[in-house]
Structure formats: structure tokens, C-alpha cells
Amino acid sequence: MALNKYMHPRNIYKTPPDFGKLSILYPEFAAISKSDVTGKIGIDFKDPHALRVLTKCLLKSDFNLEVDIPADRLVPTLPLRLNYILWIEDLMEAIQRKENIRGLDIGTGACAIYPLLAAVKNKWNFVGTESDTESFTKAEENVQKNSLQEFIKLTKNSTKSIISHLFTNDDKEQFDFCMCNPPFYSNLQELCESRSPARLPPKNGFTGSPQELITEGGELEFCRQIIRESKQYRDKILIFTTMVGHKYNLSVLLEDLKSEGITHTHTEFCQGRVTRWGLAWTYQQYDLYELVPPRGKARKKHKPTIFLLPELTSCEGSVETALNKMKGMLDILCIQHKILDKRGSNITLDIVAKSNTWSNQRRKRRLQNRTESDAKVPKLHTQQDMVLPNPINNQIDGESELEASDTSFNIDDNITNQSEINESKQDTSSVNSTNKDEPLVHAFLKLVKKDNILLELEFLDGCAGKEGLHQIAQYIKNNWK
Known part of the structure; x- marks a missing residue:
């Protein structure tokens, strides 16, 4: 599916067909399909008979066409x-x-x-x-x-x-x-020599x-x-x-x-x-x-970013444990994710980030700690800071005197906090998409079990570019333990 993302935008097969559904609908397809250890249904794409059955079932399922494909002819x-x-x-x-x-x-x-x-x-x-x-x-x-x-x-x-x-x-x-x-x-x-040996x-x-x-x-x-x-x-x-x-x-x-x-x-x-x-x-x-101009943006081959994930005592080299932890981190970042492929010790996810939730993490933690500290420690007010009762109307917008006085705060602290918040918003908005439909980052995330567990990130598209993906990778490395 390496090039599926470059299919015509109206092509229904940009989303791969549901082999599980086909195996239920068509006994002929069930006979040539097989299930792996995870329960995923697949076929042997190198078997011409399996290709004929798949094509016939898709033509029937998606177009209501009954097509007989001879064994000695091209399978479209x-x-x-x-x-x-x-x-x-x-x-x-x-x-x-x-x-x-x-x-x-x-x-x-x-x-x-x-x-x-x-x-x-x-x-x-x-x-x-x-x-x-x-x-x-x-x-x-x-x-x-x-x-x-x-x-x-x-x-x-x-x-x-x-x-x-x-x-x-x-x-x-x-x-x-x-x-x-x-x-x-x-x-x-x-025909026999047409394929370059360098290709897959x-x-x-x-x-x-x-x-x-x-x-x-x-x-x-x-x-x-x-x-x-x-x-x-x-x-x-x-x-x-x-x-x-x-x-x-x-x-x-x-x-x-x-x-x-x-x-x-x-x-x-x-x-x-x-x-x-x-x-x-x-x-x-x-x-x-x-x-109808040629494709406007030249198709580029994106080399994946690969790094070794730090070892976890609870992980014990398990790719499943690493996957669960990775899902948790993506959920924290509000990054959409779904499993595309799961074969043995290799797991591939499709990830989509709609907004920048990974930048300025230190500043956000500092703001959170300060807010929690301010909530726990009572303020000492000077005479100028005191909110005096109004002898005519001792309630302000429906609040009691006590509630109104509790809303007072140190102006210098507020300026500092607000400045940091504004900077954080500014930094985040600098990579936000001007087109709401375009994600900041769309990529493949792959966990590979070799001697240790490797993480591969392959950038696909998005207005934040590869830099946005590198920032996500840095966040994962910083917070993995």
C-alpha cells in the first residue's frame, strides 16, 4: 500500500477492502483466504487463482458485476x-x-x-x-x-x-x-528482464x-x-x-x-x-x-526517521507493551491513530495530528505547577489589595463578599502567566493549518522488534512538514520513560 495515498482522490480503494467482510459474503473468497495469529484475514497475492477470486468478489461487491476471468488471461x-x-x-x-x-x-x-x-x-x-x-x-x-x-x-x-x-x-x-x-x-x-533488481x-x-x-x-x-x-x-x-x-x-x-x-x-x-x-x-x-494539469506536487520518497526506544523495566522487549504505551502517549497528545498492519513483531500505525499539542511542554508544566501551587497557598493581602464591602450593595454580580474577595490576585503574577500563555499560543499557532481540513502531520508510525524495539516514523504530508514530525518524535523520546 506504499503508493495508495497517491491514488485518485475519488478512488474507493484508497481505503483497502475489508477481507473479513468478503470472506463472510462469498464462500469462494473464504476458501482462498486465511487468518493470521491476530485474526486478520488475508490472501496469498502471489497466487494467480487468489487474485482472480479477489477481483471477481470485489467486482460483485462494489459494482454488482458478474465477471468471469479466464485462468490464462490477465487479471485486471x-x-x-x-x-x-x-x-x-x-x-x-x-x-x-x-x-x-x-x-x-x-x-x-x-x-x-x-x-x-x-x-x-x-x-x-x-x-x-x-x-x-x-x-x-x-x-x-x-x-x-x-x-x-x-x-x-x-x-x-x-x-x-x-x-x-x-x-x-x-x-x-x-x-x-x-x-x-x-x-x-x-x-x-x-518481459522477464523489465524489472530492476534494485526494486522491491x-x-x-x-x-x-x-x-x-x-x-x-x-x-x-x-x-x-x-x-x-x-x-x-x-x-x-x-x-x-x-x-x-x-x-x-x-x-x-x-x-x-x-x-x-x-x-x-x-x-x-x-x-x-x-x-x-x-x-x-x-x-x-x-x-x-x-x-487537467499533471500532478502539481512531485511525488517524493520519504525516508523514515528511525531511533531506538529506551528500555522499560515493564516492557521486557514486548512490542505489545510498547504499543500500549505508544497509544497512551498519542492519546495524551490527541493524535488520531489506527493500526494498519500487525504482523508478528512489526506493527504499523497511521497517525494524524490536527493541532500542535506537543510544543512548549516545559512551559505548560511550569504553568500547571504554578496554578496548583497558587490554589494551595492562601494569599496575604495588603490593605490596598483588600476588597472592601460595598455598604450599599454587598454583592457583586450575584457573588458574596467572600467570593468576590477570593477572586483578587497579584497583578504581576497574572502578567507573567498571561505572557507565557500568549507565547505558548503563538508558538502553537505558528504551525497550525490555515486549511482546517489539512492535518498538521500525517505519518506512518512503526514499531519494529529486533534486538531491541525500534520506532520508525515516515512523514506522508501535513502543513507542519517533517519538522512537525521530528517534534513529535522528540516528545516521545523525552517522555518514554
């Missing part, structure tokens, strides 16, 4: 597919297309996943093309199984063209957009057929062919889009479009450990870059 990753569709929604809204939207899915695959999702979600009309006979047949079955023939029409492509075959017989064909998930590789060797291993198992993954010239040549054909049919499709699997190919394609003066924009599709890219261009009078 729903967060990625949704990211793409949501970006298309943004593009359509930007050019003020809201009704009777018509899309073209190039290479729709056995699941026809894009037309199915867009039809049930947005009531968009779709034409899906497919060159592989088996995938085409299965796609037709999936459309019919969900009674979506009214919205989705599938066309077999027996030519070497990508778009041109659609317009040979019908000059009336018009589309608001096209979308495509092209084959990424030019041959099997490129893939979390998911491998699925897909050679027809879906390999094409002559690879992804770059395939996308370049779409661009070449788009020039001929610039009046047939308002916005051309494609997914790009390799960032270096995206850079080349952006340069191709720029050199020809074609208006374009792009985006990132982030999910799990995988990043893909979306590329869009048009020949119409739309400045796509201005209407």
Missing part, C-alpha cells in the same frame, strides 16, 4: 482501472462533456473491464475492440452476463491497424475519448497471456502508432488517451507530441507498489495541460 487490477476511468472523468468534465458520453476501449480484453465499469458507474456508451479471438468471445459473454448490451458494443479487429478499422465503413462514428492499456513488451526476454519484488503474482503483454516494437511503438493514426481521425475522437507502463517511454512520447505541437497532458496512476502513467492529447481547441 481494479484500483489501477478505476484510476484511469476517474482521470477520464476529469478530462470529460474539463471539456464540459456530461451527457451521452461515448468511449472507445482499444484492446478491451477478456474481461472488458473498462466498458463494464464505466457502464455501471457512469452510464457511458462504449465500443470495445479486440484482436484475440478467445478474449473477444469471453468479453462478449461478460457483457451479456451483466445485460449491458445496451451500453457496450464489441468489435473484432482482424487488421493491423489500431483505430483505422473502425472508420472504414461508417463515417458517422464519433467518440468523446479513446482509452487503451497497451502490451508493454516487445518480446518474452524483455512484485507483491502480486504474474498473470496474462502473450497476446496481452507482448507486441511488435513494444509499448513505445504501439503508442506511436496510435498517435500516427490519431492524426487521420482527429475529428472522430475528441481526446485520445493511453496508459503507459514505463516512465522512460512516457518521456519519449511527451517529446514526440511536443515536437509536433500537439496539445497534451499526462498523469500518474499510483496503487500498491505499482506506478503507471496516463497520456492524453487532442487536436481540438482544448488546452489539456491547463484544464
Whole structure:
């Protein structure tokens, strides 16, 4: 889930699905799921069969779609597919297309996943093309199984063209957009060697057929062919889009479009450990870059802050004891927290601080001690300090003489206390968010049991920045014992 926070903001899978609920609703999912020692339900993501079952159950649970995914075909990753569709929604809204939207899915695959999702979600009309006979047949079955023939029409492509075959017989064909998930590789060797050894291993198992993954010239040549054909049919499709699997190919394609003066924009599709890219261009009078600009803030990799927690006599190296103590400290600071992952001796929490409760702790303790001291020690009043009874009305605002005299205080003490309070408020407000919805600090907090217990803090976002997280870390270190 490393990149989930960068998903499209409307993607329902920013919050991971409830596997426990799925195991109750669907016996098929219960059969492939398993429970760890903490009772958490999970699946083996490296098992292609488990991935197929998960995807089928999510499609049924979240979209009421019955989809059959063949064992020898690609299992569509729903967060990625949704990211793409949501970006298309943004593009359509930007050019003020809201009704009777018509899309073209190039290479729709056995699941026809894009037309199915867009039809049930947005009531968009779709034409899906497919060159592989088996995938085409299965796609037709999936459309019919969900009674979506009214919205989705599938066309077999027996030519070497990508778009041109659609317009040979019908000059009336018009589309608001096209979308495509092209084959990424030019041959099997490129597929096997595509992943850098420096990257983490893939979390998911491998699925897909050679027809879906390999094409002559690879992804770059395939996308370049779409661009070449788009020039001929610039009046047939308002916005051309494609997914790009390799960032270096995206850079080349952006340069191709720029050199020809074609208006374009792009985006990132982030999910799990995988990043893909979306590329869009048009020949119409739309400045796509201005209407739907690329991601405004560059995604940065945040290195976690790691330090060793001081030993506690009551802790005895127990990560559970450390977790309970950590929860108590976060509660004192009014920092929201929830457990994201709990595996063996590693526990990860998501923490959100809405206000600065950790600064000026010494000053706050001094003020508290002084207040408690003032409450215990009676004051000695001089004659000038005495509050004299009012002979006409011996009550002030409903208070008795005694109550009124007890409210007197030393002015110098009040000035000092008020000055410190103001300074404290000023220091706190200096990092307060101007946007009430934006937290001061949003981070991952991880307890790791090795020889001793380590605390890892990874900054995600927040207007207080990494400095705010460092202050929280300092508070934890200062108060751990």
C-alpha cells in the first residue's frame, strides 16, 4: 500500500477492502483466504487463482458485476482501472462533456473491464475492440452476463491497424475519448528482464497471456502508432488517451507530441507498489495541460526517521507493551491513530495530528505547577489589595463578599502567566493549518522488534512538514520513560 495515498482522490480503494467482510459474503473468497495469529484475514497475492477470486468478489461487491476471468488471461487490477476511468472523468468534465458520453476501449480484453465499469458507474456508451479471438468471445459473454448490451458494443479487429478499422465503413462514428492499456513488451526476454533488481519484488503474482503483454516494437511503438493514426481521425475522437507502463517511454512520447505541437497532458496512476502513467492529447481547441494539469506536487520518497526506544523495566522487549504505551502517549497528545498492519513483531500505525499539542511542554508544566501551587497557598493581602464591602450593595454580580474577595490576585503574577500563555499560543499557532481540513502531520508510525524495539516514523504530508514530525518524535523520546 506504499503508493495508495497517491491514488485518485475519488478512488474507493484508497481505503483497502475489508477481507473479513468478503470472506463472510462469498464462500469462494473464504476458501482462498486465511487468518493470521491476530485474526486478520488475508490472501496469498502471489497466487494467480487468489487474485482472480479477489477481483471477481470485489467486482460483485462494489459494482454488482458478474465477471468471469479466464485462468490464462490477465487479471485486471481494479484500483489501477478505476484510476484511469476517474482521470477520464476529469478530462470529460474539463471539456464540459456530461451527457451521452461515448468511449472507445482499444484492446478491451477478456474481461472488458473498462466498458463494464464505466457502464455501471457512469452510464457511458462504449465500443470495445479486440484482436484475440478467445478474449473477444469471453468479453462478449461478460457483457451479456451483466445485460449491458445496451451500453457496450464489441468489435473484432482482424487488421493491423489500431483505430483505422473502425472508420472504414461508417463515417458517422464519433467518440468523446479513446482509452487503451497497451502490451508493454516487445518480446518474452524483455518481459522477464523489465524489472530492476534494485526494486522491491512484485507483491502480486504474474498473470496474462502473450497476446496481452507482448507486441511488435513494444509499448513505445504501439503508442506511436496510435498517435500516427490519431492524426487521420482527429475529428472522430475528441481526446485520445493511453496508459503507459514505463516512465522512460512516457518521456519519449511527451517529446514526440511536443515536437509536433500537439496539445497534451499526462498523469500518474499510483496503487500498491505499482506506478503507471496516463497520456492524453487532442487536436481540438482544448488546452489539456491547463484544464487537467499533471500532478502539481512531485511525488517524493520519504525516508523514515528511525531511533531506538529506551528500555522499560515493564516492557521486557514486548512490542505489545510498547504499543500500549505508544497509544497512551498519542492519546495524551490527541493524535488520531489506527493500526494498519500487525504482523508478528512489526506493527504499523497511521497517525494524524490536527493541532500542535506537543510544543512548549516545559512551559505548560511550569504553568500547571504554578496554578496548583497558587490554589494551595492562601494569599496575604495588603490593605490596598483588600476588597472592601460595598455598604450599599454587598454583592457583586450575584457573588458574596467572600467570593468576590477570593477572586483578587497579584497583578504581576497574572502578567507573567498571561505572557507565557500568549507565547505558548503563538508558538502553537505558528504551525497550525490555515486549511482546517489539512492535518498538521500525517505519518506512518512503526514499531519494529529486533534486538531491541525500534520506532520508525515516515512523514506522508501535513502543513507542519517533517519538522512537525521530528517534534513529535522528540516528545516521545523525552517522555518514554
